[in-house]
Amino acid sequence: MKQPFHLVEYSPWPILGSFSILCMPTGLIYYIRMENWFLLAFGAISTTFICYLWWRDVVRESTFQGHHTSYVIKGLKAGFILFIVSEVCFFFSFFWAYFHSSLAPTLELGSVWPPIGISTLSPFQVPLLNTSVLLLSGISVTWTHHSLEKGNKNSALQGLFLTLTLGFYFLWLQYGEYNETAFTIADSVYGSTFFIATGFHGMHVMVGATFLTICFSRMLNLHFDKNHHLGFISAAWYWHFVDVVWLFLYVSIYWWGS
Secondary structure, eight states: OOSSSSOOOSSSSSHHHHHHHHHHHHHHHHHHHHHOOHHHHHHHHHHHHHHHHHHHHHHHIISSOOOOOOOHHHHHHHHHHHHHHHHHHHHHHHOOOHHHHSSOOOGGGTTSSOOOOOOOTTSSSSSHHHHHHHHHHHHHHEEEEEHHHOOHHHHHHHHHHHHHHHHHHHHHHHHHHHHSOOTTTHHHHHHHHHHHHHHEEEEEEEHHHHHHHHHHHHHHOOOOOOOOOOHHHHHHHHHHHHHHHHHHIIIIIIIITT
């Protein structure tokens, strides 16, 4: 019977991916306790390879076999929105920890915030530049989206290339900022919340930049057109989420917290 939904075929990648991902935390423990990095490296390499094969199959199903009908696309969009909601909850826990410690600092912190002995970063130097860079990248990724919808491939590629340049520039600036901080992750609850929150955000920027790089490659190979670019839409939503999280980080940790 014909129906608009895509019933996925049997695939070895979910189970193999699960085992390869399991190797990474287990391998990290082995590396910390026994200085044996083989299992950690094996898990990272095998996970990367399996992800490539899995995503290759998804690209084939959507682009070449035409299995991603309008009904399937609606379901995939709903699934990705729920994924972003879970990421919001993830970062909410970091903000909760930060405001819990800063709004009512304990005696161990000197009853002040930032804690005594912590020299905070100026919010109007590198953090402000990073904010400008990410906001510009949000504009350029929107430019790419509108160009795709109009069928203007060259304009879309230019906008996406600019977005990638700004994203990697942001990571380079954050790396330089970490080298200049006068505190570490071990310095009081301020250092812990600062590096955990900004570090995980940086990791999300790295994932988003990788996501957009794959979209750039697919654009070059003519995988997207004005009616079929769900992969890029997902990447753009993720990038906008990263932008919004950074604005909250800048206002709360860099500006208000300093």
